Amino acid sequence: MQALPIAGILAFSTGPGWGSGTWKVDTAQEWGLGTWASIDPIIQPGSILVRRNIDDEFNYSGGVNSGPLPVPWLFEATAGWYERLSVPGYLRLSSNGTSDWWFTESSASKLFQAIDGDFSIEMGVDYSSAFPHDFGGAQLFVRKDVDNWYAIGFQIRTNGMHIDSRITTNQNSSPIRDIIPGAVKGEFRIAKAGNVVTGYYRVSGTAWVELASGGATLPWPVTAAGVYMCDDAVAGAYANFDYVHFSTTRTAAAVGVYQSKVIDLGIAPSAKGMISWVETVPALASTSIKARTSPDGISWSSWDGPYGVPGGSVINAPLNRYIQFSATLTENASLQSPVLDSVIITFPGMPSKAPVVTSSTNPNEVWTNLPVVHLSVTEPGDNPAPVWLYYYAIDAPVMSGTAVAGSACLLSTTSTELSITGLVDGERTFQVVAVGEPAEYPVSPVTQFIMRKDTLPPDPVSISSPTHVAGEESANNSPVFVLSASDMLSVTTMVSGVAGYFTAIDGDSTTVPGSGAAYQTGNTVSYAGLGNRSWWFHAQAKDAAGNIGPVSHYQVRINFKGTILSEDAVHAVPHPIRTRMATIQYDLAAPGQDFNAEVLDESGRRVARLTGTAYAGRNKMTWDTTGIANGVYFLRIKVRRQDGKQDTVIKKLAVVK
Numbered sequence: 257m258q259a260l261p262i263a264g265i266l267a268f269s270t271g272p273g274w275g276s277g278t279w280k281v282d283t284a285q286e287w288g289l290g291t292w293a294s295i296d297p298i299i300q301p302g303s304i305l306v307r308r309n310i311d312d313e314f315n316y317s318g319g320v321n322s323g324p325l326p327v328p329w330l331f332e333a334t335a336g337w338y339e340r341l342s343v344p345g346y347l348r349l350s351s352n353g354t355s356d357w358w359f360t361e362s363s364a365s366k367l368f369q370a371i372d373g374d375f376s377i378e379m380g381v382d383y384s385s386a387f388p389h390d391f392g393g394a395q396l397f398v399r400k401d402v403d404n405w406y407a408i409g410f411q412i413r414t415n416g417m418h419i420d421s422r423i424t425t426n427q428n429s430s431p432i433r434d435i436i437p438g439a440v441k442g443e444f445r446i447a448k449a450g451n452v453v454t455g456y457y458r459v460s461g462t463a464w465v466e467l468a469s470g471g472a473t474l475p476w477p478v479t480a481a482g483v484y485m486c487d488d489a490v491a492g493a494y495a496n497f498d499y500v501h502f503s504t505t506r507t508a509a510a511v512g513v514y515q516s517k518v519i520d521l522g523i524a525p526s527a528k529g530m531i532s533w534v535e536t537v538p539a540l541a542s543t544s545i546k547a548r549t550s551p552d553g554i555s556w557s558s559w560d561g562p563y564g565v566p567g568g569s570v571i572n573a574p575l576n577r578y579i580q581f582s583a584t585l586t587e588n589a590s591l592q593s594p595v596l597d598s599v600i601i602t603f604p605g606m607p608s609k610a611p612v613v614t615s616s617t618n619p620n621e622v623w624t625n626l627p628v629v630h631l632s633v634t635e636p637g638d639n640p641a642p643v644w645l646y647y648y649a650i651d652a653p654v655m656s657g658t659a660v661a662g663s664a665c666l667l668s669t670t671s672t673e674l675s676i677t678g679l680v681d682g683e684r685t686f687q688v689v690a691v692g693e694p695a696e697y698p699v700s701p702v703t704q705f706i707m708r709k710d711t712l713p714p715d716p717v718s719i720s721s722p723t724h725v726a727g728e729e730s731a732n733n734s735p736v737f738v739l740s741a742s743d744m745l746s747v748t749t750m751v752s753g754v755a756g757y758f759t760a761i762d763g764d765s766t767t768v769p770g771s772g773a774a775y776q777t778g779n780t781v782s783y784a785g786l787g788n789r790s791w792w793f794h795a796q797a798k799d800a801a802g803n804i805g806p807v808s809h810y811q812v813r814i815n816f817k818g819t820i821l822s823e824d825a826v827h828a829v830p831h832p833i834r835t836r837m838a839t840i841q842y843d844l845a846a847p848g849q850d851f852n853a854e855v856l857d858e859s860g861r862r863v864a865r866l867t868g869t870a871y872a873g874r875n876k877m878t879w880d881t882t883g884i885a886n887g888v889y890f891l892r893i894k895v896r897r898q899d900g901k902q903d904t905v906i907k908k909l910a911v912v913k
Contacts, residue, residue, distance in 0.1 A: 277602070277605070287302070294510055302598075351487040353493065355487060364484050365486070368480045371478060375504045377501065377503070382441045384496075389489050396446055397446075404426065419437045432468045437457075482500070483500060518553055523577055524551070533596060538590075542585075545583055606641050608691075615631050624709060628677050629676040632674075633672040641692045646666075655689065683706060683750050684707040712751075716807075718808070719810040720737070721738065723735050734783060736780065736781070737781045739759075755799055759781050762794075769795070781795075821842065822903075834912055847898065864880075886912055
């Protein structure tokens with residue numbers, strides 16, 4: 257089966273790739289994407305019919321210049337013409353002196369018929385009007401299109417007449433054989449078998465002479481064959497063609513079979529489709545339209561059909577991603593062919609999936625304090641339908657019943673980014689839907705996106721303490737503070753709310769904690785073992801949108817006079833001591849001064865002096881027991897309190913290594 261050479265893509269009314277839409281084959285380009293046998297896609301461009309080649313002796317008595325030629329001949333030229341000679345037996349192809357096959361391909365006078373499969377074609381030509389110049393030609397040819405062809409015949413050059421054979425691919429022409437025949441009248445023949453063509457000639461006698469042994473291999477399919485004449489120098493140059501014979505000439509009714517290009521629906525459709533076609537069928541001729549489907553373009557279902565209603569028949573083939581149709585055209589006994597003008601395949605539309613809304617500034621249902629809201633609207637990667645555009649609405653429904661609301665705003669698929677300014681604080685609703693092209697695609701489900709904006713800071717923090725009266729001296733060195741604050745409600749009651757507090761404690765009454773300070777979501781803050789002095793506690797509230805309120809301060813005065821170290825607060829970890837480096841930890845109820853620690857053996861002799869700290873809370877120091885024998889030892893710690901008194905603790909330790 258041969259394919260038309262014309263490049264193109266299968267026409268569609270709605271974008272392919274969604275399992276729904278309309279696909280139409282209606283032009284020469286679209287028909288040419290399929291394959292066929294005994295089908296003529298040339299004689300009636302935009303339609304197909306059964307191919308029927310005719311032999312022609314050109315015996316047109318009483319003809320006039322450019323008179324009609326019998327079907328299925330086609331004539332093509334922009335710089336030439338044909339003449340039905342008044343003397344029967346010849347058809348003259350002429351040039352106005354500017355026609356050329358190679359450089360302005362459509363200018364030469366060409367007479368041709370559609371052809372496919374294996375065949376042979378021959379013609380006779382009389383070029384007696386020619387004289388040496390550069391250049392002209394009268395040849396027999398087969399072609400894919402005007403840029404890809406093979407020809408054999410006469411050529412006129414400055415040194416006289418030549419017999420020339422050449423192949424042209426994408427306008428690049430290569431000679432196969434060139435000889436000087438010593439004649440201006442001859443016959444030429446081209447035989448095609450598979451993708452090999454062989455050229456023959458005879459200028460005298462009855463035997464055909466092969467011009468080039470082995471023929472030529474064509475890198476393109478053959479769709480037409482005929483004769484041409486060109487001349488780029490002599491106005492009115494011509495060649496008289498005596499006959500054209502096809503080996504495929506027939507007298508009995510024939511059948512042509514066309515098979516369409518594979519159509520990719522993108523995904524398997526969700527419902528059965530319809531196939532319709534436009535045809536002209538003579539009496540007793542017939543067409544047979546079928547379809548088949550495939551999940552992968554490789555394994556195909558059996559052919560469904562033939563279908564009986566040209567205006568629309570249900571496709572009962574399995575619902576798969578790929579589909580293909582075939583058309584079988586059968587002539588009647590009078591060799592009249594049905595004509596198939598167009599085929600349309602339609603699958604019902606389905607809605608797009610709901611659009612996806614994201615934001616780099618305002619995640620869905622998350623409070624922020626940024627002045628501009630940036631939104632991005634996209635379609636899901638596995639969307640079953642094409643998206644033409646989006647409609648959106650803010651703080652209003654985007655749909656009115658089953659239709660897009662008249663107040664909705666348009667958002668093109670080529671610009672799906674939105675920057676929204678001027679939104680007042682509070683919670684705002686963004687709704688968006690996707691609309692397919694054209695109206696046969698239903699509107700998608702609604703996507704709702706919640707924008708929450710709060711740009712005002714919380715009110716000042718209210719600070720209280722169940723352990724310390726503000727500004728009064730206390731012997732308790734572990735104060736507790738209780739915090740409370742409200743988010744500012746001056747613009748709207750829909751606010752983000754207080755999320756937590758930044759806090760700090762020091763000796764400065766003007767400190768502002770800021771975002772680098774300690775942060776807690778609870779409303780209670782406690783400290784242990786503060787030193788004796790005046791302390792200032794500072795707090796700022798932060799709301800869920802990130803706004804930080806003004807600072808509040810609370811003063812406490814510590815005058816702790818109790819014991820800061822006890823035996824129960826001293827431990828060796830682990831105990832007994834089994835490792836070379838022993839860890840000693842001890843807890844101080846308040847900061848101390850002049851810390852001293854030493855280890856004594858049972859005789860009271862000091863065996864080690866240790867270095868430690870005197871911070872309030874947990875402290876640690878190490879004892880290197882290298883060279884220390886197993887036994888019982890005593891750790892003595894002395895630390896001076898802030899009131900000047902000294903606490904001394906002796907702790908018994910066991911070393912077992």
